[in-house]
Each structure stands twice: as structure tokens, then as C-alpha cells.
Amino acid sequence: MSDLNFDYALLIPEFILVGTAILIIMADLFRKELGLGRLVLPAIAALGTIAAGAASLAYIDDVDDFANVIAIDNYTTFFRVLFTVVLLVVVVSGYEYVERNIRHTGEFYALLLLSTVGAIYMAGARELLTAYISIELLSFSLYVAVSLAKTNPRSAEAGLKYVLLGGVASAMLLYGMSLIYGTAGSTQYSEIAAAFSGGTSEYGFALLLGLVLLIAGLGFKASAVPFHMWTPDAYEGAPLPITAYLSATSKAATFALLLRIFAGPLLPVIDQWQWMMATIAVMTMVGGNLIALQQTNIKRLLAYSSIGQVGYMLMAITTISDASASALLVHVAGYLITNLAVFSAVIAFHNRTGKEELDDFAGLAETNPYLAMVLTAGMFSLAGMPLLAGFVTKFILFQAAASGGYLWLATVAVIASTISLYYYLQVIRRMYLLEPARGESGRWRLSPAGYIATGTLTAGVFLVGIYAGPLFTVADRAARVLALS
Amino acid sequence: MIPEQFGRVGVLMLFALSFPALPLIVSQLFYRLRIRPEHPDPVKNATYECGVESEGSAWGQFNARYYLFALGFVIFDVEVVFLYPWAVNHAGLALGALVKAAVFIGVLAFGLAYAWRRGALEWR
Amino acid sequence: MSDGLSVELAHYLSVSGIIFGIGIAVALSKRNAIAVLMGIELMLNAVNLAFIAFARLGGNFEAAGGDPLAGHVFVVFVLTVAAAEAAVALALAVLVYRRRETVDLDRITLMRW
Helix, strand or coil, X not given: CCCCCCCHHHHHHHHHHHHHHHHXXXXXXXXXXXXXXXXXXXXXXXXXHHHHHHHHHHHCCCCEEECCCEEECHHHHHHHXXXXXXXXXXXXXXXXXXXXXXXXXXXXXXXXXXXXXXXXXXXXXXXXXXXXXXXXXXXXXXXXXXXXXXXXCHHHHHHHHHHHHHHHHHHHHHHHHHXXXXXXXXXXXXXXXXXXHCCCCCCCHXXXXXXXXXXXXXXXXXXXXXXXXXXXXXXXXXXXXXXXXXXXXXXXXXXXXXXXXXXXXXXHHHHHHXXXXXXXXXXXXXXXXXXXXXXXXXXXXXXXXXXXXXXXXXXXXXXXXXXXXXXXXXXXXXXXXXXXXXXXXXXXXXXXXXCCEHHHHCCHHHHCHHHHXXXXXXXXXXXXXXXXXXXXXXXXXXXXXXXXXXXXXXXXXXXHHHHHHHHHHHXXXXXXXXXXXXCCCCCCCCCHHHHHHHHHHHHHHHHHHHCCHHHHXXXXXXXXXXXXX | CHHHHHHHHHHHHHHHHHHHHHHHHHHHHHHHCCCCCCCCCHHHHCCCCCCCCXXXXXXXXCXXXXXXXXXXXXXXXXXXXXXXXXXXXXXXXXXXXXXXXXXXXXXXXXXXXXXXXXXXXXXX | CCCCCCXXXXXXXXXXXXXXXXXXXXXXXCCEHHHHXXXXXXXXXXXXXXXXXXXXXXXXXXXXXXXXXXXXXXXXHHHHHHHHHHHHHHHHHHHHHHHHCCCECCCCCCCCC
């Protein structure tokens, strides 16, 4: 065991995040004694996040690992930057909301920072135990964060449901991991790949059961359809910035982990899991988009919309190849930008009105045309309209699936995507065609932070939609690490 | 071979069963033979709790305050499992291992300090 | 199968599978949040048994380049994570109980799809 590489400098971005979390807890504990203002905690969080994101840029084109458990390569760097950006957006666009609606602000920011560490290591893990611990670091932080809202009676219930269902899913995931460990003889991704590529006929049922349980457990974390029950409840009960974070980092991290596992150690047994993945992908995109049609609450609508998006992303795992891996990374990045644009607009709306039903958005085009424009751009991008991020990323994702021999899956995805346009249009129709509620027709403005967050993200949505070249290049370089043919 | 070994287990099991069964049978026998008188009253029939008078049913709920302490205890109790492998191999490990264990205990101490400052250790 | 009495990998795995089955049945059928949590703990213990069985009795693990230590380490981590999970879930159950006076999952119905 002396040949392990314990170069702690490889983990500096995460040290910064954890250090910031501890600093925030300390500052919060001694808030009164130090006489800290209300902006101090979000400011520390934002600065720590920026520092971590900047530090992770130093590892571009690095090919290294920490003690054989965490890979430091372009793939990890891609997600490090992505997750720190998401965290920054959530902190900036959410601090007003947090100030008003969260009981323990210090713990709130510390949990967000720690969960980002978990998310990064999910992307970087090259060993099953590390992957599991990272998943739990992310999940546990979110279980608590979901139930921190002080005004919403649903918050604690959502947290309880989330933790119980999450516990069942973790146990299934673990049992799957134990069976894979038992058949392959190791928890290292590379060793598992080596063991499985030498033929798997002798493992028979144990391996199949292991794969089923692994996919069920990870499917839960990604909220794929038979395992999605927690998603709408957790989204609705959670404080809005946490809902945004759930839909962004939690999802992207799960897919980062899925891609690394299914493109690496489990690639030799693709015949045994490909059909499961295809089935779940179809159920997820059709189911998510159909149930979304009936929703009347914006958080639940976005929850089911994000389930639909998960279906498209699972399609890329099904047809795994170099092209679809890089397409998945592009789509994840585009989806995160779009979704955060929508959520920062919803947060700004909630800050003003305190409401989150779809009908409350009636006449928004009259009272705040700017916010209506942001929401429209975001919704159209989620639906996949040309000139916006959603179109480009979905297009190459579907194209990769079709050219990977899964034309029927891509066709289902296009149909599901068309269905989704209907409920996105329902929101837009309310904003532009309906009258504002009585007594609320006066114009209002966002806070400066609201303008910065929504403006930057909307610009990002258009930028990716029109000039996506750089994003493709970056995603290509990140996906090349996986060494798919 | 199998019957022999299980036979021994069977004898042991019979012996074990007779331990609680015998006094019950003897007691019942004495009652039937009118050797033991039968005069029940509420104090005699009460559940015996080490001499302390029992109150309420066994399904009563505990105060939520206990949870706070139980949770703290469980967490710190279980984390010690990481120190066992370290302690067993301590003699053969380099200085780095000592530093790492110190960092680990430092994190736990930070958690304790946090709970203390938040008032989780006070009985309110 | 040397003398008919030795306990082998398959036996451990059967027991582990049965415990896991009981755990998942409890977790999915009980309505009390605490009982669901007990089911989850049962499932995690089944996982631990499977890991230890594989690590100790995984046939030619060492000869085939397998790593018996990984299973033991995994178990230690699962134990601690299970404790943390119980702590989080119980804290949330107490929080819900304070508001609603119940931890019956069928009566916690502020949200329905």
C-alpha cells in the first residue's frame, strides 16, 4: 500500500469548500458577539465558492488520482467548475429568500458547500466506497436542507419522506455494490472492468441482481420514473433555492457518477444492463412529461419537467459511446443553465409575492415584463426551441442516440419533448394572455442580485443556443477521459 | 454424523427449556394440591420494576429531549469504530497516521463544540 | 461441501438475502416512519453480512487478484453511515411530530400528486 499517491494538493478546491463551510458555522455561532450583518454569511459562501472554482481550473489536462480513489482529470475538473458555478448562482439568487424563509442560515450555507463536495467526488470517484460516501454526503446534506424552511409546513414532511425513501434506495444501491464486489473481487473501477472483460458467464444471477439493484438505487437518486415518488414532494416542500439546487447539482452529480460507472467498470457487461436502461429511459421521459401536464404548482411542474429531462439523459447512458458521453455533458451543462435561469426567476417572483401557484403568474408580462421574458426564454429552452440552449443540447443528444442504433428511443424522446411544449406554453399563456389579479397590477422591480442572476443566466441560455462551439470543445475534452471507443 | 451432533444440541435445548418451564409447572402443581394459597390483590399483580412503582403503560411516549442526547451519543459512539483499526496497528504506523487520527478527532470535537454552543447539551 | 456441516458462502448469502427481503418488505409496507427506519437498518445489516461473507469466503479472492480488505472497510463505513442516517431521520421525525402529532406516513398528506 506504499505506492498510493497521497498528494493532498490535488484536493485543494474541496479543502477550500470544507474550510468555508466550517468558517460559516463558526461565524454563525458567534454572530452576536462579532456583530455580523446579514450579508456576511452569503458573502463568505460566495467568496469560498469562487475561490474553489478558480482553484479547480489549475487541474485542466491533469491526469492524476488521489490514493486510487479519486480521479483528478478533465472529467472531474468539468464537474468541479460546473458545481461551483451552480453553488454561486444559488447563493447569489437565493440569499434574500434565505434571509426571510430559512431558520438556520449558517447551517443552510454550510450544508450547501458540503453537498457540493459530495457532488464533486461523485464525479471524481473511481472506487465504489468513495462513490457511496460521496452520494451520502450529498444526500444527507440535502435531507436536512430540504426541511429547513421556517414558514412552509410541508418542509419537514418533505424532508422525512425524502430521507426514508432515500434510505431504502441507498440500501438497494449498497446491496448491488456488494454483489458487484463479490463477483468482481474488487471495489476499484479499473479492477472491476478487468474482471468483467474476462467473461462473466460464471457469475450469472448474482451479477444481474447486482446490476438491477445498482440501477434502482442510482435511478432513485436521479429520479428516474419507477423511483421518482420523492421528487415532487421534496421539490415542493423544500425552500426554493434548495429546489433549484436539487434540480441542478443533485441530478448532474448522479449523472456524472452514472456515466463514469457505466462507461468504465460496467461497460463489459453492457448486454445485461442496456435493455434496463432503455426501459427506464422511455418510462421516465414519457411518464415525467405526461404527469407534468396536470400540475398546478410551479415547483411540482418543474419537478416533473426535470424528471422528463432525466429521461433524455438516461438515453445517452443507454447508447453509451464517445459521442453520447460528450453529448450528455453538453446537455447537462445546458440544462443546468436553463433550469437555474427559470429557478432564479421563480425565486425573484416569490421574493416579491410569496406565491408559487401557476395561476399566480397570470399577467406577469404586465407587472414585470423583464421577468416574464426571462421565464419565457427559460421555458422555451427547456422545451427545446431553436436559438436557445435547450435546442442545441437536445439536438446533439438525440442525434447521438439515433446514430448509436437507438432510433426508436430518439423518436420517443422527440414525441415526449413535443408533449412537454404544452405545459411550458401553459405557463407562458398565463403570463402574457391573462390579466393580473385584482390589486396587483402595479409594476415592480427585482433586487440588484435578482437582475444579476437572471440576466447572466438568460444571456447564457442564448449564448449556448447561438454559439455552442466552446462548450462542445470542453465537453469533448472532458468525455475523452472516459476512453470510450 | 449429523444426527449425533444435532442430538447433543437437542439435549441442551431440552435442558434449557426445562429451566423456565419447571418452576411454572411446580407452582401450578402446588396450587392444584392446595399447598399454595391464592389471594390476589392489585399490589401483588403490579408489574415488578426493581421496586420502583410503575406508572402508565409500556406504550407511553418518551420526551423528545431524550432524542437529542441519544442522537449525539449514537453518532460519537459509532464514529469510534474508525479509531479501532488505527489503534490496533498504531505501533507500526508512521507519524502521518497520528496526524490523520488527530484531524479526525478534531472534526468530532468541532461537532461536539457546535452541539454545545447550540445548546443541545442542556436539559431544557 | 467437505463434511456437510461447514457453513459456506452460499449460506451466508441466503441469510443475507432473506434479511434484505424482510427489511425491504418492512420498509415498504409499514406506515409508521420509525418502523420504516427499522426496515432500512435491517437492509443495511444484510448488506454488511454480504460484504463480510464475500471478503472472508469469496472463493479464490486473493488468488484471483481480489481485495478482501475492501469488503471489511466497506462494512465499517456502512455502519457509521447507517448511524448518521438514523440520526437524521429521527431528528426529522421529531420535527414532523412536533407539528403534526403523528409520524404515520399515511396521515402526512399535505402533498399529493
